[in-house]
Amino acid sequence: MRDAIRLATKNVKSGKGGPFGCVIVRDGEVIARAVNRVTALNDPTAHAEVMAVRAACKKLNDFQLEGCEVYTSCEPCPMCLAALYWARCSAIYFGNSAQDAADAGFDDSFLYEELKRPLQERRIPISRLLAEEAIENFDVWRASAQRVDY
Amino acid sequence: MRDAIRLATKNVKSGKGGPFGCVIVRDGEVIARAVNRVTALNDPTAHAEVMAVRAACKKLNDFQLEGCEVYTSCEPCPMCLAALYWARCSAIYFGNSAQDAADAGFDDSFLYEELKRPLQERRIPISRLLAEEAIENFDVWRASAQRVDY
Numbered sequence: 483m484r485d486a487i488r489l490a491t492k493n494v495k496s497g498k499g500g501p502f503g504c505v506i507v508r509d510g511e512v513i514a515r516a517v518n519r520v521t522a523l524n525d526p527t528a529h530a531e532v533m534a535v536r537a538a539c540k541k542l543n544d545f546q547l548e549g550c551e552v553y554t555s556c557e558p559c560p561m562c563l564a565a566l567y568w569a570r571c572s573a574i575y576f577g578n579s580a581q582d583a584a585d586a587g588f589d590d591s592f593l594y595e596e597l598k599r600p601l602q603e604r605r606i607p608i609s610r611l612l613a614e615e616a617i618e619n620f621d622v623w624r625a626s627a628q629r630v631d632y
Numbered sequence: 633m634r635d636a637i638r639l640a641t642k643n644v645k646s647g648k649g650g651p652f653g654c655v656i657v658r659d660g661e662v663i664a665r666a667v668n669r670v671t672a673l674n675d676p677t678a679h680a681e682v683m684a685v686r687a688a689c690k691k692l693n694d695f696q697l698e699g700c701e702v703y704t705s706c707e708p709c710p711m712c713l714a715a716l717y718w719a720r721c722s723a724i725y726f727g728n729s730a731q732d733a734a735d736a737g738f739d740d741s742f743l744y745e746e747l748k749r750p751l752q753e754r755r756i757p758i759s760r761l762l763a764e765e766a767i768e769n770f771d772v773w774r775a776s777a778q779r780v781d782y
Contacts, residue, residue, distance in 0.1 A: 483761045490769040497778035501769035521780040524695045525686055526718040532677050545674045555766055561718065564711035564743050567756060568676040574758040577766025586770040587781065593714050598748055606717060608724040611633045616705055616727025619640040619651035620736040628647035630671040631737065 490555040493517040504530035514538035531562035640705040643667040654680035654704040664688035681712035
């Protein structure tokens with residue numbers, strides 16, 4: 483965790499991104515280290531945890547991170563938390579809270595509240611279209627002989 | 633939306649990934665098209681919406697997608713929904729629901745429920761460490777002259 487915190491501070495001082503760092507460890511070995519690169523890469527998904535998950539999966543040549551522990555300098559936002567669930571990591575440790583992040587001007591707490599709201603009360607308008615046609619996607623998936631479940 | 637649905641079906645038939653496609657449009661012009669590439673790229677974050685956001689931001693050379701409409705073949709999972717919020721797109725349209733995805737074996741509905749739970753009730757253990765040291769990250773951020781807010 484101390485490493486993740488140091489990475490975050492260093493990232494701000496270098497002017498390359500937000501105050502967030504993440505380290506992924508398996509069996510006591512560091513698999514990946516990453517920092518927030520949103521503005522440097524023009525990629526709003528380039529949060530430290532997402533970057534670390536991508537790097538760790540690349541290193542392990544797998545799309546899952548079973549047995550891996552994630553040390554992140556701040557409580558994961560909903561995007562990152564869900565990414566860690568999709569990666570199926572084994573444990574998550576964080577330093578700052580989502581409220582600390584909100585106090586520093588980040589949207590983390592707002593996003594947690596927003597995701598709990600019914601669709602029609604969301605800040606970004608969201609609605610459903612062509613449901614009868616879309617369901618074909620899952621029919622094809624269920625019938626597919628080549629599918630790789632994840 | 634019809635384009636996003638077609639992309640999803642084509643993706644399954646090609647054996648390259650899950651039944652998900654996404655198209656991002658601005659002022660009637662298609663900015664990006666993408667499909668799920670989780671298993672093909674060994675990247676659990678490579679959902680169609682995340683891939684489309686990355687491609688659209690690269691094309692527009694920006695870390696935000698103001699004025700962009702997102703057409704996705706399935707209701708975004710929490711990772712993708714939060715990614716669309718971080719990208720600040722203007723509207724979201726989806727075909728299949730999170731329940732349809734759950735019926736086909738995907739974790740979307742589970743993740744929405746999981747994110748509502750308090751930390752101590754979550755499936756993946758999550759806990760806080762070194763909070764007193766971590767807060768330095770935001771102190772440095774607030775004081776930084778080179779920071780780019782996002």
